[in-house]
Amino acid sequence: MNYDKLNKENLPMIGYGTWKLKNKEETIEIVKNAILNGYTLIDTAQAYANLEYVGKGIKASKIERNKLIISGKLWNADKESKESIVNACKKTIEDLNCGYLDLYLIHWPASKAVHKDWIEINAKTWEALEYLYEIGLVKAIGVCNFKKNQLEELLKTAKIKPLVNQIEFHIGFRQLETVEYCKKEGILVEAWSPLGSGKMLKVEELKEMALKYNVSVAQLCIRFCIQNGVIPLPKSKDNERQKNNIDVFDFEISKEDMKILNEFPYVGGSGLDSETITIFN
């Protein structure tokens, strides 16, 4: 993989999440292992407060920079002005020590519940991301946690369409309206918490179904995302679990079972809604 700009064709079908990894020495080995285990898309964020050691892990893998897709996120507190956004992006690159970002995402849209001018804030933030793309600090730009109507508003003024929208997506929580809108607009969907931060792994019906395919519940959850055309970003600090989570290409969930999974009731999730959220806004 060697490209000037990141596009839909060069994103892999699965990525690696780094939330909750510590900003400590142990993270170097964890991230290095993830890359050696085959993950090429590394999802990071300033808000995870671990970029220094995630970056060291990336370096320790000794994989060429242009073989990896390093994704970063703009935190809410840094949205103040174009200048603060440019500085935040530069700081992420500096903390990761990775030269440039392949993908830079708005971590959360401005919430309607907190900001009367949420549309304008989102539009201005996006304009600054477009600038980062134009000056080449980032190879592609996107958003996280945008629901359909937030995207509709953004697209009214955007010069560049987001490449991806990274949203919470797992069995029992599919955000169908947003996913279908993204597909219609050609925006790729990335699934955060594809295992429901581990909650899905305890569900009896899922354990039974996974047994039928001779896979782990985690593999079932990850495959479920892929068969829905969504890019899962599982996180694991464990070497064997990292291998297990990416080993999802030699089985297929049947149509009948996909129907069951697609209609599965809500069994837990983050409970965060970007339109009504009042924290970190």
Ligand SMILES: NC(=O)c1ccc[n+]([C@@H]2O[C@H](COP(=O)([O-])OP(=O)(O)OC[C@H]3O[C@@H](n4cnc5c(N)ncnc54)[C@H](OP(=O)(O)O)[C@@H]3O)[C@@H](O)[C@H]2O)c1
């Ligand atoms: N954009 C956003 O607002 C947003 C929000 C949340 C998350 N994210 C991204 O999405 C990524 C994934 O989400 P997440 O970290 O919430 O959770 P997740 O990937 O759904 O689940 C991770 C949990 O499952 C465990 N686990 C992973 N693989 C396993 C396996 N094969 N068997 C048993 N347990 C397993 C992990 O423990 P071990 O580590 O001990 O294996 C961890 O406790 C994040 O790391 C982050 O990059 C983005």
